[in-house]
Amino acid sequence: MTETTEPGGSHAAPEPAAVPDRMPTAGQSIVAHRAITAPATVDRAARTVEVVWSTGARARNFVPALGPITEELEMSPNAVRMDALRSGNAPVLNTHRSMDARDVLGRVTAARLDRGRGYATLQFSSAADVEPVWQRIADGTLRAVSVGYRVHRYEPRPDAATGTTVHRAVDWEPFEISVVPIPIDRDAAVRAQGDQGSPMPAIEPALPHEDSSTMPDTTDAPAAPEQPAPPAPEAERTAPPSPPPADHAADAVRAERGRIAGIDTAVEAARALLPGDRVAALRAEAVERGWSPDDTRRALFDALVRHAPRPSVPANPAAHGGPPRAEVLDAMAEAIAARAMPGYQPAGGGRHVEFMGWRPSDMVRELLSLDGQTQVPRDPVRLAERAFHTTSDFPALLSAAANKMLLAAYQPAAPTYRQIFLRRDFRDFKPHRHLRIGDFPILQPLAENGEIQAGTMSESQEIVLLQTFARRIRVTRQMLVNDDLGAFTDFAAMIGRRVADFENATAYALINLANGDGPTLTTGNAPVFATAAARANKAAAGTILNEDNIAVGRTAIMKQRTLDGLPISLGRSMRVLVGPALELSALKLTAAITPGTSGAVNPYVGLLQPVVEPLISANRWYLFAEPPTTPVYVYGYLNGVEGPQVTTGPVSGVDGIEVSVIFDFGVGAIDWRGAWFNPGT
Numbered sequence: 001m002t003e004t005t006e007p008g009g010s011h012a013a014p015e016p017a018a019v020p021d022r023m024p025t026a027g028q029s030i031v032a033h034r035a036i037t038a039p040a041t042v043d044r045a046a047r048t049v050e051v052v053w054s055t056g057a058r059a060r061n062f063v064p065a066l067g068p069i070t071e072e073l074e075m076s077p078n079a080v081r082m083d084a085l086r087s088g089n090a091p092v093l094n095t096h097r098s099m100d101a102r103d104v105l106g107r108v109t110a111a112r113l114d115r116g117r118g119y120a121t122l123q124f125s126s127a128a129d130v131e132p133v134w135q136r137i138a139d140g141t142l143r144a145v146s147v148g149y150r151v152h153r154y155e156p157r158p159d160a161a162t163g164t165t166v167h168r169a170v171d172w173e174p175f176e177i178s179v180v181p182i183p184i185d186r187d188a189a190v191r192a193q194g195d196q197g198s199p200m201p202a203i204e205p206a207l208p209h210e211d212s213s214t215m216p217d218t219t220d221a222p223a224a225p226e227q228p229a230p231p232a233p234e235a236e237r238t239a240p241p242s243p244p245p246a247d248h249a250a251d252a253v254r255a256e257r258g259r260i261a262g263i264d265t266a267v268e269a270a271r272a273l274l275p276g277d278r279v280a281a282l283r284a285e286a287v288e289r290g291w292s293p294d295d296t297r298r299a300l301f302d303a304l305v306r307h308a309p310r311p312s313v314p315a316n317p318a319a320h321g322g323p324p325r326a327e328v329l330d331a332m333a334e335a336i337a338a339r340a341m342p343g344y345q346p347a348g349g350g351r352h353v354e355f356m357g358w359r360p361s362d363m364v365r366e367l368l369s370l371d372g373q374t375q376v377p378r379d380p381v382r383l384a385e386r387a388f389h390t391t392s393d394f395p396a397l398l399s400a401a402a403n404k405m406l407l408a409a410y411q412p413a414a415p416t417y418r419q420i421f422l423r424r425d426f427r428d429f430k431p432h433r434h435l436r437i438g439d440f441p442i443l444q445p446l447a448e449n450g451e452i453q454a455g456t457m458s459e460s461q462e463i464v465l466l467q468t469f470a471r472r473i474r475v476t477r478q479m480l481v482n483d484d485l486g487a488f489t490d491f492a493a494m495i496g497r498r499v500a501d502f503e504n505a506t507a508y509a510l511i512n513l514a515n516g517d518g519p520t521l522t523t524g525n526a527p528v529f530a531t532a533a534a535r536a537n538k539a540a541a542g543t544i545l546n547e548d549n550i551a552v553g554r555t556a557i558m559k560q561r562t563l564d565g566l567p568i569s570l571g572r573s574m575r576v577l578v579g580p581a582l583e584l585s586a587l588k589l590t591a592a593i594t595p596g597t598s599g600a601v602n603p604y605v606g607l608l609q610p611v612v613e614p615l616i617s618a619n620r621w622y623l624f625a626e627p628p629t630t631p632v633y634v635y636g637y638l639n640g641v642e643g644p645q646v647t648t649g650p651v652s653g654v655d656g657i658e659v660s661v662i663f664d665f666g667v668g669a670i671d672w673r674g675a676w677f678n679p680g681t
Contacts, residue, residue: 039190042138047124048109049137053147053177054118055187058166062285063151069167070159073149075116081152081173085111085120092122093178094133096148096290099381105130108177117187118147120177133179143190144183148176180290181252262293270300278303298382325370329393331355332363333400337408340489344408359483367393384480388650388657395648395657398475402492402646402659409496410643416613417507417667420575420624422631425640426466426666433461434634434670462522464668466638469502471495476656488659492646495661499644507635507667508615516620516677519669528632528669529677536560537672542679545578545585545621550604553623553676560673568673571626575609579616582680586610586621619680630674638664 041050056075062068074080084090090108097103106124113119122145124134136142153171158164183189267283282303286296334352338344346352355363361380364387368376371393377383387394426432473491513519517538518528529538537556543549560568578586590608616622624632637643644663650656 039137039140039143041190044138047106047126047134048121049124049190050119050121051145051177051190052117052188053111053120053145053174055185056116057185057187059184060288062281062288063167066154066167068284070164071151071154072166072168073172074168074170075113075118077113079170079172080113080118081171082111082113084173084175085177090174091176092124093148093176095180096146096176096178097292098176102129105133105179111174118174122177137179137190140190142179142181144180145188145190146178146180146183146185147174147188148178149174182256259290259292260287263287263291263296266293266296266300270303274300274303302386325393327351328370329367329397329400332358332366332397333404336397336401336485336489337404337492341405341408341493344405360480360485361483363397364392364394364480367397380481380483381477384477387480388477398488398657398659399646399648402488402661405489405492406496406499406644406646406661409493410500411496413497413500415500415504415507416611417504417633417635419609419611420577420622420627421507421633421635421667422627423636424464424634425636426638426664428638429466429468431463431465432666434464434668462668462670464634464636464666464670466636466664466666469663469665470660472658472660474656474658479656491659495644499661499663502663503635503665504613505615506665507633508613510633510667510669511622512615512617516679518677521669521672528672529675530672535672537676539676539678542619542681544619544681545576545582545589545678547589547604549678550576550589550608550623553678556676557623557625557674562673568625569629570674571629573607573609573626575611575622575624575626577611577613577616577622577624579618579620580612580614581619582621583610583612586612621678621680623676625674627674630671632671632673632675633667633669635665635667637666 039049043049054073054075056073058070058072060068061071063071085108088107088109090111091098091104092106092108094103094105104125106122108120109123110121111118124130124137133142149172151169151172153169154167155170156165156167159166263283263286267279267286271279279300282296282299285291286299291299331351332355334346335355335358338346338352339356358366361383364383365376368386377386386392424434473488475485475488479485479487511518514527517530520527524534526532526535529535531538531540537560539549539552543552554574557574558567558570562568576586576589587610589602589604590610591602591605627633641664644661647660647662649658649660
């Protein structure tokens, strides 16, 4: 997947507008002269305006995996992922800047595609620092917009007209819209009233779009050749001469040239430290993406850190006076878990103690140093950006810490359903057919020189499905800058117990189906428990839980037969499953001495084990044979991996890490012979 963020909009290379009444100086753009008018789609009360954010036109772009390319955006609904723009949370930015919260001017409240164009409604904040920008938009001074996006897939296509290759983005995702002084797509602009199919062109000046590596940076360059003006509409052909261009047009041109001059200054200073091709690529990217000189210096510094020769980090740094890298990461994870969970017992003989007082930023610095990076930033913002880099160990640290906290809470939990369900794990997510094989055919006498008789094995089958359940939390750059991982640690500490509770609830939801009769089995097309002769494992009328009724239930189970008509195997003992209302009765039935008597031995001692579960309602009670011998319900995990698993990955469109908990779990009913149900009274 190719990913790029284009701050210059949807990249249409600007075409010449009307011929001005004076020739531009070298390097200036040819700009149409029109009077400034307020856009009719501006709603001052709601602080909204409608814009066209892309027409998909071609422009030059720089993609790290491809280098400089000619890019074209496919504007069909099948090619554009609109979820981010339509979420109501997509930001409106100031010239694609996202380093400060004050760079956010507002949000995108609506977005759509129509006949090859992208339309949106922008709502601006009423904050004092946004007001100057809003006023320029409302009075028509500032009209240009640009879309920020990432490309997931290109389709290279030859262009017969130019003899070059055009990379058409056929799967891409816009995620922000910026207000800019100079657009790359000339038609990306504030909309005029009644403009349903074609937005009014931007009247901001547009620099001729050239390859960034050849863009002139001095005023000594030859003047651009004059271009013929397109025919004027009928309404304009008899209009008086246009007034001279507004001063803001020249200001915008000067600002753009100043930006490029600042980029070149930063690039020249780095030429002695970085390879020439890397410097040229960074300069091209900086010019194309609208980076400021400061942004360029930061990118050059990051490139210098990555390119600088790193000291060899041995697999076992202990030989060089320090602990192994993996050991340090594990000890940090233990320290995070110990701080977050009272009573947590760290492993590793106290290695974590050294890191108990460390902040997350301290751990990031240590991990970067162990990675061999010699220039670890002290600035918390730059440090946070480095922590979320793909080569950083910080995501692995979060994953390890989350796993430790999750398992510490999950493993001690003992869901009661496991006492009456048989565990059978899954190989994959296909429907699993659980076969109930009949007993081996009865042995027959074999006479001398006689033939061994063939037998058959009867079988029935029930289908059980494995399902995936998941939750996630984001660890953002802001959280790391603030040294605050509280939300992450709370999530990781609680999710273990929550997963165990979820397992239990899922299992008992199956048992409680149809007022306790359970799910419908394929065999006989009837629920697990029924009074009919085909089942005969449910009391005809609810009765109390006592010795006599326990005997009725045990007898009913022992009368059940295998698929081949043989008595079933019950095992040594049975479980009596009850809710809180019958807990005392169940305990009395399983006590060593019968309560209320003088030394009378309880006949069910060793034959009956109580299982008390709050999810069993009213006075219902069940008898279950031992699951390994006569299973009724089954549960399992994917490939025997018990419990939830933690994964980490980047967050789409955000500086941060997504910590996901994935849990593969399945339950189902496969037989009815090994249990008895009494609705109670």
